[in-house]
Amino acid sequence: MSIRVLASTWAARRRNKVSGVASWRPTATRAALAHRAELLRRTRAFFDARGALEVETPALAAAAPTDPHIASLYTEVAGAGGRWLQTSPEFPMKRLLAAGYGDCWQLARVLRDGEAGRVHCPEFSLLEWYRIGWDDAQLIDEVDALVRMLFDGHRAIGPIECIRYAAAFERATGVAFTAATPSTCASILIDAGASFPEQMPDAAWHDLVMGVVVAPTLGHNGPCFVTDYPAAQAALARLRDEDPAFAGRFELFIDGVEVANGYHELTDAAEQRQRFDTDNAARAAAGMPVMPVDEALLAALDAGLPGCAGVAVGFDRVVMLALGATSIAQVTAFGPPVGANL
Amino acid sequence: MATYSTNEFRSGLKLMLDGDPCAIIENEFVKPGKGQAFSRVKLRNLKTGRVLEKTFKSGESLPAADVVDTEMQYLYTDGEFWHFMKPDSFEQFAAERASVEEALPWLKENDVCTVTLWNNAPLSVSPPNHVILQIVETDPGVRGDTSGGGGKPAKLETGAVVRVPLFVDQGELVRVDTRTGEYVGRAAKE
Numbered sequence: 001m002s003i004r005v006l007a008s009t010w011a012a013r014r015r016n017k018v019s020g021v022a023s024w025r026p027t028a029t030r031a032a033l034a035h036r037a038e039l040l041r042r043t044r045a046f047f048d049a050r051g052a053l054e055v056e057t058p059a060l061a062a063a064a065p066t067d068p069h070i071a072s073l074y075t076e077v078a079g080a081g082g083r084w085l086q087t088s089p090e091f092p093m094k095r096l097l098a099a100g101y102g103d104c105w106q107l108a109r110v111l112r113d114g115e116a117g118r119v120h121c122p123e124f125s126l127l128e129w130y131r132i133g134w135d136d137a138q139l140i141d142e143v144d145a146l147v148r149m150l151f152d153g154h155r156a157i158g159p160i161e162c163i164r165y166a167a168a169f170e171r172a173t174g175v176a177f178t179a180a181t182p183s184t185c186a187s188i189l190i191d192a193g194a195s196f197p198e199q200m201p202d203a204a205w206h207d208l209v210m211g212v213v214v215a216p217t218l219g220h221n222g223p224c225f226v227t228d229y230p231a232a233q234a235a236l237a238r239l240r241d242e243d244p245a246f247a248g249r250f251e252l253f254i255d256g257v258e259v260a261n262g263y264h265e266l267t268d269a270a271e272q273r274q275r276f277d278t279d280n281a282a283r284a285a286a287g288m289p290v291m292p293v294d295e296a297l298l299a300a301l302d303a304g305l306p307g308c309a310g311v312a313v314g315f316d317r318v319v320m321l322a323l324g325a326t327s328i329a330q331v332t333a334f335g336p337p338v339g340a341n342l
Numbered sequence: 343m344a345t346y347s348t349n350e351f352r353s354g355l356k357l358m359l360d361g362d363p364c365a366i367i368e369n370e371f372v373k374p375g376k377g378q379a380f381s382r383v384k385l386r387n388l389k390t391g392r393v394l395e396k397t398f399k400s401g402e403s404l405p406a407a408d409v410v411d412t413e414m415q416y417l418y419t420d421g422e423f424w425h426f427m428k429p430d431s432f433e434q435f436a437a438e439r440a441s442v443e444e445a446l447p448w449l450k451e452n453d454v455c456t457v458t459l460w461n462n463a464p465l466s467v468s469p470p471n472h473v474i475l476q477i478v479e480t481d482p483g484v485r486g487d488t489s490g491g492g493g494k495p496a497k498l499e500t501g502a503v504v505r506v507p508l509f510v511d512q513g514e515l516v517r518v519d520t521r522t523g524e525y526v527g528r529a530a531k532e
Contacts, residue, residue: 069377114349114379114400117371195382195397204399207377212397215374235376261376 027335036319036331039150043127046149052103052129057092059085063294066279068286071113085111088312089128091297097130097308098300105129107315116336118327119257125315132308136248136264139309140225143252143260147223147318154322158222165229172214185209203232218253226251237263254321262311269301344406348381348398356409363388363407363460388465414457416449426457437464445469447502448520469520474529475499476515483511
C-alpha cells in the first residue's frame with residue numbers, strides 16, 4: 001500500500017497541534033477506511049466459511065475485570081444504577097458457550113481507560129472468538145490463517161514461528177527467565193539503553209523488559225506466537241496439566257507489535273473465583289478500587305463451560321500492519337484524542 | 343502546585359524533574375500484554391539543553407514547571423546582563439550570559455525575541471527566525487556575479503560570520519535564518 005493512501009493523518013494532526021485548534025478532520029484517509037471495510041468483509045467471510053456464529057453481547061455490565069492492569073470505565077444507567085463498560089466481550093461470550101451455543105465470534109468495540117498512543121486508543125475494535133474442544137495450539141493455527149488471509153494482497157508475510165515465553169525472553173536478553181530478578185532486569189534495561197522506574201514490583205520488571213526489549217525483536221520475519229506464559233501471567237488461561245508452572249496462553253507479535261492474546265480457557269469455577277480474589281487483593285494492596293466479580297460468569301462455569309480455546313485480536317492493529325501504516329490513528333476514522341499521550 | 347499524571351503527558355508539556363524544568367519531546371505508551379503500563383518519555387532539560395529518557399509507571403505524576411515563552415524586545419547589555427522588555431507592560435527582565443549564549447550571534451537591539459521564563463526569570467532566549475543585520479566586513483563585491491556557488495565569508499554587526507554571495511557588499515543589510523545560520527537574501531535599507 002502506498003504512502004499516499006495513509007499520508008494525511010500526521011500532517012493534519014501536527015498542524016492542529018501547532019494551531020491549538022481542535023480538529024474535526026478524520027485521522028485516516030478515505031482509501032485507508034475503504035481497505036479497512038474490505039478487511040472486515042473478509043473477516044466475516046472467513047468465520048462464515050468456518051462455521052462460527054457472529055454474535056453481539058452487551059457493552060454494559062454490572063461486573064468488570066479484576067485484572068489490576070486493566071482500567072474499566074464506569075457509567076450510570078437510569079433505573080439500573082452503576083454499570084461498567086466492557087474492556088473485552090470475553091465473559092458474556094463464555095456464557096454463550098456454557099449455554100451450548102457453540103463456536104462464536106464478534107467484533108466488539110471495547111474501552112480501556114488510560115490507554116492511548118501509537119498503537120493504543122481508549123476505545124478500540126477487538127476481534128474475539130472461541131472454539132469448542134480446541135486447545136491453544138489449534139487456535140494458533142487458525143489465528144495464523146486469519147492473519148495470512150487479511151494480509152493477502154497487501155503485504156508479504158513470512159513463515160509462522162512459535163516460541164515459548166521463556167525462550168523468547170532468553171533469546172532477546174541473553175538471560176534465563178528464571179534468573180530474571182529485578183536487579184538482572186535492571187541491567188538488561190541498562191544494556192538496552194532503556195530507562196526504568198526505581199521502585200517496582202517484580203512482575204512489573206518482567207513487563208518492562210518484555211515491552212521494551214523482547215517484544216520489539218518479535219515477528220519481523222513472519223507471525224511470531226509466544227506460548228507457554230509463566231503461571232503468574234496465566235490471566236484466564238488454564239495451567240498445563242503436565243507442568244502447572246506454565247499456562248496455555250499465547251500472544252501474537254508482528255513487526256514487534258502485540259496483535260493477539262489467546263488462551264486454552266480456564267473452565268474451573270473455583271479456580272476462576274480464586275484468581276478474581278487474588279486480583280482484587282492485589283488491587284486493594286495497591287490502593288486501587290476492588291472490582292465487582294462477574295457472578296454470572298462464575299455461575300456459567302459452575303453449570304459447565306465446555307473445554308475451549310479463545311483469542312482476542314486487536315483489529316485496528318492488524319489493519320495497521322496489513323496496510324503498512326505506522327499508527328492505529330491512520331486506520332481508524334478518528335484516532336486517539338489529540339493530546340492523549342501523543 | 344499543579345501536577346501532571348502520565349495520562350496527560352504530551353509533547354511540549356513542561357515538567358519539573360530532579361529540580362530542573364524539562365519539556366517533553368516525545369511520549370511513548372508501552373503496555374506489554376496484560377501487564378503494567380509505562381510511559382517512556384524523552385525530555386529536554388531546559389536549563390542545560392540536554393535530552394534525557396525516563397520511564398514512568400502509568401499513573402505516576404510530576405509537578406508542572408512554571409515555564410512560559412514570552413515575546414520580549416532586546417534592549418541592551420551592560421556586559422554582565424542582557425536586558426529585555428515586555429512590549430505591552432514595559433516590564434524589564436535581566437538575563438545572565440548562560441541563558442542568552444546561543445542567541446548572542448544574532449541579538450540586535452530592539453529585535454523581538456522569545457524569552458523563556460522559569461519562575462519569572464529568563465531561562466533561555468531564542469532570537470527571531472529571521473534577522474536583518476549589517477555586514478561590517480567582507481571582500482569587495484563582484485558586480486554581475488549572481489551565481490549561487492562559492493560565496494565568501496561576511497562578518498555581521500553582531501559578530502556572527504555567515505557565507506554570502508560574491509556580489510554582496512560591505513555595509514549592506516542581509517537577511518539571515520538564525521536556525522541554520524544561513525544567508526537568505528539582501529534586505530532593503532530601512
